[in-house]
Amino acid sequence: MTSRRLFTSESVTGGHPDKLCDQIADAVLDALLVDDPLSHVAVECLISHGQVVVAGEVTTDGYAAVADIARQVLLGQGYNSAEAGIDGASCGVSVLIEGQSQEIAAGVGRSVEVRDGSHSGRLETQGAGDQGMMFGYAVDETPQLMPLPIALAHRLAERLEAVRRSGELAFLRPDGKTQVTVAYQDGQPVGLETVVISAQHRPEVSQADLTRAVRQVVVEPVVGALGLGEPQRVLVNPSGSFVIGGPAADTGVTGRKIIVDTYGGMARHGGGAFSGKDASKVDRSASYAARWAAKNVVAAGLARRCEIQVAYAIGAAAPISVAVDTFGTGQVDDAVLAAAVSGVFDLRPAAIIDQLDLLHQVYRPTATFGHFGREGFSWESTDRTQELLAAI
Numbered sequence: 001m002t003s004r005r006l007f008t009s010e011s012v013t014g015g016h017p018d019k020l021c022d023q024i025a026d027a028v029l030d031a032l033l034v035d036d037p038l039s040h041v042a043v044e045c046l047i048s049h050g051q052v053v054v055a056g057e058v059t060t061d062g063y064a065a066v067a068d069i070a071r072q073v074l075l076g077q078g079y080n081s082a083e084a085g086i087d088g089a090s091c092g093v094s095v096l097i098e099g100q101s102q103e104i105a106a107g108v109g110r111s112v113e114v115r116d117g118s119h120s121g122r123l124e125t126q127g128a129g130d131q132g133m134m135f136g137y138a139v140d141e142t143p144q145l146m147p148l149p150i151a152l153a154h155r156l157a158e159r160l161e162a163v164r165r166s167g168e169l170a171f172l173r174p175d176g177k178t179q180v181t182v183a184y185q186d187g188q189p190v191g192l193e194t195v196v197i198s199a200q201h202r203p204e205v206s207q208a209d210l211t212r213a214v215r216q217v218v219v220e221p222v223v224g225a226l227g228l229g230e231p232q233r234v235l236v237n238p239s240g241s242f243v244i245g246g247p248a249a250d251t252g253v254t255g256r257k258i259i260v261d262t263y264g265g266m267a268r269h270g271g272g273a274f275s276g277k278d279a280s281k282v283d284r285s286a287s288y289a290a291r292w293a294a295k296n297v298v299a300a301g302l303a304r305r306c307e308i309q310v311a312y313a314i315g316a317a318a319p320i321s322v323a324v325d326t327f328g329t330g331q332v333d334d335a336v337l338a339a340a341v342s343g344v345f346d347l348r349p350a351a352i353i354d355q356l357d358l359l360h361q362v363y364r365p366t367a368t369f370g371h372f373g374r375e376g377f378s379w380e381s382t383d384r385t386q387e388l389l390a391a392i
Contacts, residue, residue, distance in 0.1 A: 015078060020247070078173065154373070173245055272284075308325075
């Protein structure tokens, strides 16, 4: 008996209000890491109606011109007037940043293993920056081992932003969203059901001209090479006019697009956001490590689909659990695979930072178009496939 289902994921452009906040938070983080790679940073942002608030906790020997960074991000995304949604040159910027809690700092700098005398070396001196569970995922639907709906939604959002920046569609403004519905048959993508594009635009363009241009210049080039045929439906600005956008239409907050940031809803999520956090925060670093491990499992041919959960206690170096779910696609039992993953990938926070070189990562590029499935990020490497096969 065959099984057919639909699955939908969305993405947003860099001019979406929530993504503006993510970029500002990560740009502040990057600036601090330049002077002090050991900075502990937890910065968040809110944008609404001409005002920007940057708040959080930081322990660092570095310096970041926070207000200037916020303005640079806004202007760089095309927000240079009230008509666009906010003017980065003249908007208000409030900075509310304090030092990190002494109790959290003590737990991160001196782990449970150090305090109880059981530590066995440098990599056990650093505890996790918070408790929680993190997930990593990979699937063989795309060359990047990402789910097709979110991968395609990201490519459409990238294209929408690119044609605005190049002037090819000069009537576009920075805010925008994409959404893709894929048809699956027996777990494999077999067709495109619906593509939705919502694009902020200047008032002089008509709905008919906008629809025609976006279909021809954005949708067709991206979906044409997939081999899945034309979408059953393409909806461009289904609500009608989208002139008022950005922070003038919608308040932006850091960390509100965590499903866009990860797997488009195809995998579970522990709930922690990434942007504005340094690598001592396992919300970020362990999510990257779990993706790295899951991608290597699939790349090694040990499963077609793999989700890995890693859980931590604040102040403890060793994870309290590692679980693997291959959804019936694994070549070996999931418990055997979990043991192999635990043996091949050192998931202690300090080890993750070392292995993925997270003290020297530039984080702002992760804040748009997803943290996974893209070139140039260390956690996208498939360098442990042979070790996994040997462990099995």
